Amino acid sequence: MVSKATPPQIKPIHYLAYGFLGFIFGITLIKSEVVSWFRIQEMFRLQAFHMYGVIGSAVLVAGISLFLIKRFGARDVHDRPVMVAPKEMNGGINVSVGGLLFGFGWALTGACPGPLYALIGSGFSVMIASLLSALLGTWVYGILKPRLPH
Amino acid sequence: MLEFISRPWPWYVAGPIIGLMVPALLYTAGKPLGVSSALRHACAAVLPGKAEYFKYDWKKQGGWNLIFVFGIFVGGAIASLVLHGGEAISISAATWSDLSALGMTDFSGFMPSQLLSWSALGTLPGFICIVVGGFLVGFGARYAGGCTSGHAISGLANLQLPSLIAVIGFFVGGMLTTYFVLPYLI
Numbered sequence: 001m002v003s004k005a006t007p008p009q010i011k012p013i014h015y016l017a018y019g020f021l022g023f024i025f026g027i028t029l030i031k032s033e034v035v036s037w038f039r040i041q042e043m044f045r046l047q048a049f050h051m052y053g054v055i056g057s058a059v060l061v062a063g064i065s066l067f068l069i070k071r072f073g074a075r076d077v078h079d080r081p082v083m084v085a086p087k088e089m090n091g092g093i094n095v096s097v098g099g100l101l102f103g104f105g106w107a108l109t110g111a112c113p114g115p116l117y118a119l120i121g122s123g124f125s126v127m128i129a130s131l132l133s134a135l136l137g138t139w140v141y142g143i144l145k146p147r148l149p150h
Numbered sequence: 151m152l153e154f155i156s157r158p159w160p161w162y163v164a165g166p167i168i169g170l171m172v173p174a175l176l177y178t179a180g181k182p183l184g185v186s187s188a189l190r191h192a193c194a195a196v197l198p199g200k201a202e203y204f205k206y207d208w209k210k211q212g213g214w215n216l217i218f219v220f221g222i223f224v225g226g227a228i229a230s231l232v233l234h235g236g237e238a239i240s241i242s243a244a245t246w247s248d249l250s251a252l253g254m255t256d257f258s259g260f261m262p263s264q265l266l267s268w269s270a271l272g273t274l275p276g277f278i279c280i281v282v283g284g285f286l287v288g289f290g291a292r293y294a295g296g297c298t299s300g301h302a303i304s305g306l307a308n309l310q311l312p313s314l315i316a317v318i319g320f321f322v323g324g325m326l327t328t329y330f331v332l333p334y335l336i
Contacts, residue, residue, distance in 0.1 A: 008180075010213065017178040018214045022221020025171055029222070030229035031155070032164030037261035038241045038249075044321070044328040047244040053161030054168065055302055061169025062183070062307035069173060076180045084182050087305050088295055089312040098294025099301070099316035101286050103323020107332065108283030110261055112298040113185040113291060116284075117219050121226025124260060126268050130284030137288030138189040142203035148293065 008078035017077075029118040037110025044107055094150040105137075156233050158240075172304055179214040182308070184300030186291035187212065188219040252336040265335060275335035294319065 029035050034054055043051035066084065068074075074082045089095065106112050109130050111119060116134065119127040141148075171183045190204070191212025198204035238258060246257065256263050263270065270276025291297040294316045296305060302320065305313025 014178060015213070015217050018175075018217040019221040019224070021171060021174050021178065022218035022223075023225040023228070024167065024221075025218075026222035026225020027229040027233065028159070028164050028167045028225075030226050031159040031233060032161065033158055033239055033260070034164065035226075035260055036239050036241075037266060038239055038245065038257065040324070041249065041328065041332075042242050042245045044324040045245055045248060047248075048242040050161050054165040055298070057162055057165025058169035058303050059306045061166045062172035062303055063169075063309075065170070065173035066307055069176065074177070076177050078180065080180055082176045082180065084176070084304070084308050086308075087301070087310045087312040087316075089315075092312070092315060095294050095301075095312045095316040096319050098290050098292070099319020100290070100323040102290030102294055102297060102316075103320040103325075104327045104331075105283045105286030105288075105290055105323075106298075106320060107324040107327035108279045108335075109287060110266070110279075112287065113189065114219075114222055114297075114299055116287075117185075117222040118226030118229070119260065121223040121228075122230035122260075123227075124266075126266055126271065126280060129271060129280050130287070133281045133284030134288030134291075135189055135192060137285035137290075138186075138292050139193045139197060139199075139201075139204075140285075141289045141292040142190070142193060142201040143199065145201065145203050 008080065014077065025114065026118045026121060029115050030122055035111060035115035035118050035122075040106065040110040088150075090150045094148075097149075105134075168299075168303065169307070171299075172307060175214075175218070179218075181214060182300070182304040184215070184296055184304060185219060185222070186288075186297035186300060188215045189288050190292060191216055249336065252333050254336050262336075278335060290323075 032054055033039050034051060039051055042048035069082050076082050111127065111130065116127055116131050120131065175181055175183050191208045194204040194206060194208035254262055265276055265279045271280055294301065296316060301313040301316040306317065
């Protein structure tokens with residue numbers, strides 16, 4: 001089903017759009033305090049609704065958007081049909097074990113990947129060490145991938 | 151207006167903005183929201199090595215993602231420099247008292263300085279939170295094929311069963327760490 005049409009021409013204006021969206025995302029992460037280690041503790045201790053409200057309403061809005069996109073067969077800026085690739089399940093070990101390990105890390109650092117960048121930008125320079133470590137973790141995963149159960 | 155956006159944003163403002171990132175990125179980049187892939191693209195760009203996992207055209211597949219995370223960094227800087235309201239984070243009384251009981255004293259800023267600061271990095275608890283935690287975030291996200299944005303937001307919104315399993319894993323892992331590991335670190 002993949003068309004072999006010429007790949008889209010990505011122009012500077014498109015890169016500007018990706019950067020602008022990241023900018024809005026970064027401001028939102030900081031201003032809603034979801035970058036806060038304390039807010040993540042509230043979430044894992046089930047003691048506040050805030051994080052559940054943020055994630056829940058984000059899923060709802062994204063879900064309605066995806067429904068409308070599929071319903072009306074929307075096309076992207078390069079006139080390609082918008083498609084969301086399904087997530088890989090395999091035997092389910094990748095998502096369950098990987099998810100568990102990610103959860104350990106999320107509770108320790110209090111930051112998932114998006115907030116890492118936002119926190120570094122907002123001056124918490126120690127998160128540079130966490131980001132470098134996350135890159136190392138990614139690299140080690142890439143090396144070990146053929147030998148890990150998926 | 152500036153005063154309004156300088157205050158902390160409630161969940162019903164932040165959540166929908168984050169949710170709208172999904173259609174906005176699908177329209178502009180043809181990709182759903184996902185942040186942890188940028189870690190893979192960065193590895194592919196800098197130290198691909200021999201691993202198959204890093205052998206692909208990172209500029210073509212990941213260019214949008216790398217620019218997007220650079221935008222997050224700039225957004226974080228602007229939010230703190232220009233839109234900073236100056237309030238302490240008002241966490242729930244229950245969390246405050248639980249953490250105090252464990253020995254936490256400093257509740258200022260986004261993170262506890264006794265665990266997450268350059269001076270804490272040299273201590274064992276600080277090293278575990280900053281370095282081991284960061285490693286697990288990177289390793290776990292790529293093993294699972296996504297993080298909070300890719301699985302919990304894009305994946306759940308797209309009704310993906312693998313994402314639901316991953317998100318359950320995130321929360322089980324986070325709660326186990328909260329109740330059985332953090333008490334020894336704080």
